[in-house]
Amino acid sequence: MASPSKRFRTIEHHLRLKDPMVVCVTGAAGQIAYSLLPMLGRGLALGTDQLIDLRLLEIPQAQGALEGVVMELQDCAYPLFYKISYGSDPAVLFKDADLIIFLGGFPRKAGMERKELIGKNCQIFKTQGEALNLVGKPTTKCLVVANPANTNCLALSTFASRIPKENFTALTRLDQNRAVWQIAARAKMNVAHISRVIIWGNHSSTQYPDVNHGQIATKVDETITSKPIREKIADNNWLNGKFIADVQQRGAAVIKARKLSSAMSAASAAIDHVRDWCLGTNGRWVSMGVVSDGAYGVPPGLVFSYPVVCENWTWTIIRDLTLDQFSQEKICATARELVEERRDALS
Structure with missing residues (x-):
C-alpha cells in the first residue's frame, strides 16, 4: 500500500490538473472508439494533466449501444474524464468544442463503388460541417478518421467555412x-x-x-x-x-x-x-x-x-x-x- 505522503502527492497532482478541454468523438459506439476512448482517458493523447469534458456522438439508432459504452467508461473511473455526455445532435455536442475526432461515417458495403461511398459520406460531413459552423469555435481542431478520410475532411472544412482551414486534418x-x-x-x-x-x-x-x-x-x-x-x-x-x-x-x-x-x-x-x-x-x-x-x-x-x-x-x-x-x-x-x-x- 502506498504511504500517506505518496497518496497525498497523488491527490495534490490531481488538484493541479489543467482546466477541462472539450473533446467530442463521433461514431462513439463503433469499434475504433472502443479502442480509442480508453487511451484518451489515460492521457495518451493530450497529456496526463489534461482534464477532458468528453462528448460522444452517435446516430439515433445506436444510442442504446452508446449508453453501454458510457457505462463502461464510468466503470473505468478515469480521473481525466471530468464529465461525460452523449447524444445524437451535433449542434449540441459540437458547441464550443476544443477538439473533435470524427470516427463515424458510412461504411463501404459489398459492390459499392467508391464514388457512391464518397457521395453518402459527403452528406454526413455536410450536415456535421454545417452544425460545426454554427456552434464551433474559431479554435476548434478537427481530426477526420472516417474513410474516405481526406475527402471527408475536405467536405467538413468546406461546410464549416467559419473555422480556419489549418484546423482540419485527416488521418494518414x-x-x-x-x-x-x-x-x-x-x-x-x-x-x-x-x-x-x-x-x-x-x-x-x-x-x-x-x-x-x-x-x-x-x-x-x-x-x-x-x-x-x-x-x-x-x-x-x-x-x-x-x-x-x-x-x-x-x-x-x-x-x-x-x-x-x-x-x-x-x-x-x-x-x-x-x-x-x-x-x-x-x-x-x-x-x-x-x-x-x-x-x-x-x-x-x-x-x-x-x-x-x-x-x-x-x-x-x-x-x-x-x-x-x-x-x-x-x-x-x-x-x-x-x-x-x-x-x-x-x-
Missing part, C-alpha cells in the same frame, strides 16, 4: 505506422530507430509511402549514428515494389484476415496524431492530411498527406525536399485521385 498516421513497422521488420530493428518515413497523398491504394529521406539509427561504441534506409536495407526492388504495395493494401489485408476493418491500429494512430499535433513533435517528421497550399505542385485546397512538424496545435509542412522522378509520378497519381474525389464529393 496509420499508413505511416504501417510503413515504419515494415521497414523495421525488414531491417531487423526496433520501430523507434526508424525516422522520416513519409506518406504522400490520399489514404487509399494510391498513397505513396516514401523512404527516400528516411533514416535508421544505430548505436556503435556508445555513439548513435543514422544511415539512410535505402543504404541500410539495400534492396531497391523491395522498397519500390512490394513494400509500397503492402502498405497501400494493408487495410484490405486486415479485413481479409479479421473479417473486420482496422480498429485498434486506427485508434492508436489517431491518438498518435492528436498527441503530436497538441504536444508537438520536437522536430520529428510525421505524416498528416492537411489542406494543401500548393506545396510540391499539389493543387491547392486538396486535403493531402504531407510530412509535417508540429508544435502547440500548429503544423508546418517540410519544404524543399528533393523528389526523384519515381516519387513525382507517385505524388501526381495520388493527387489526381483526390481531384476526382473532390469533384465527386462537391458536385
Whole structure:
C-alpha cells in the first residue's frame, strides 16, 4: 500500500490538473472508439494533466449501444474524464468544442463503388460541417478518421467555412505506422530507430509511402549514428515494389484476415496524431492530411498527406525536399485521385 505522503502527492497532482478541454468523438459506439476512448482517458493523447469534458456522438439508432459504452467508461473511473455526455445532435455536442475526432461515417458495403461511398459520406460531413459552423469555435481542431478520410475532411472544412482551414486534418498516421513497422521488420530493428518515413497523398491504394529521406539509427561504441534506409536495407526492388504495395493494401489485408476493418491500429494512430499535433513533435517528421497550399505542385485546397512538424496545435509542412522522378509520378497519381474525389464529393 502506498504511504500517506505518496497518496497525498497523488491527490495534490490531481488538484493541479489543467482546466477541462472539450473533446467530442463521433461514431462513439463503433469499434475504433472502443479502442480509442480508453487511451484518451489515460492521457495518451493530450497529456496526463489534461482534464477532458468528453462528448460522444452517435446516430439515433445506436444510442442504446452508446449508453453501454458510457457505462463502461464510468466503470473505468478515469480521473481525466471530468464529465461525460452523449447524444445524437451535433449542434449540441459540437458547441464550443476544443477538439473533435470524427470516427463515424458510412461504411463501404459489398459492390459499392467508391464514388457512391464518397457521395453518402459527403452528406454526413455536410450536415456535421454545417452544425460545426454554427456552434464551433474559431479554435476548434478537427481530426477526420472516417474513410474516405481526406475527402471527408475536405467536405467538413468546406461546410464549416467559419473555422480556419489549418484546423482540419485527416488521418494518414496509420499508413505511416504501417510503413515504419515494415521497414523495421525488414531491417531487423526496433520501430523507434526508424525516422522520416513519409506518406504522400490520399489514404487509399494510391498513397505513396516514401523512404527516400528516411533514416535508421544505430548505436556503435556508445555513439548513435543514422544511415539512410535505402543504404541500410539495400534492396531497391523491395522498397519500390512490394513494400509500397503492402502498405497501400494493408487495410484490405486486415479485413481479409479479421473479417473486420482496422480498429485498434486506427485508434492508436489517431491518438498518435492528436498527441503530436497538441504536444508537438520536437522536430520529428510525421505524416498528416492537411489542406494543401500548393506545396510540391499539389493543387491547392486538396486535403493531402504531407510530412509535417508540429508544435502547440500548429503544423508546418517540410519544404524543399528533393523528389526523384519515381516519387513525382507517385505524388501526381495520388493527387489526381483526390481531384476526382473532390469533384465527386462537391458536385
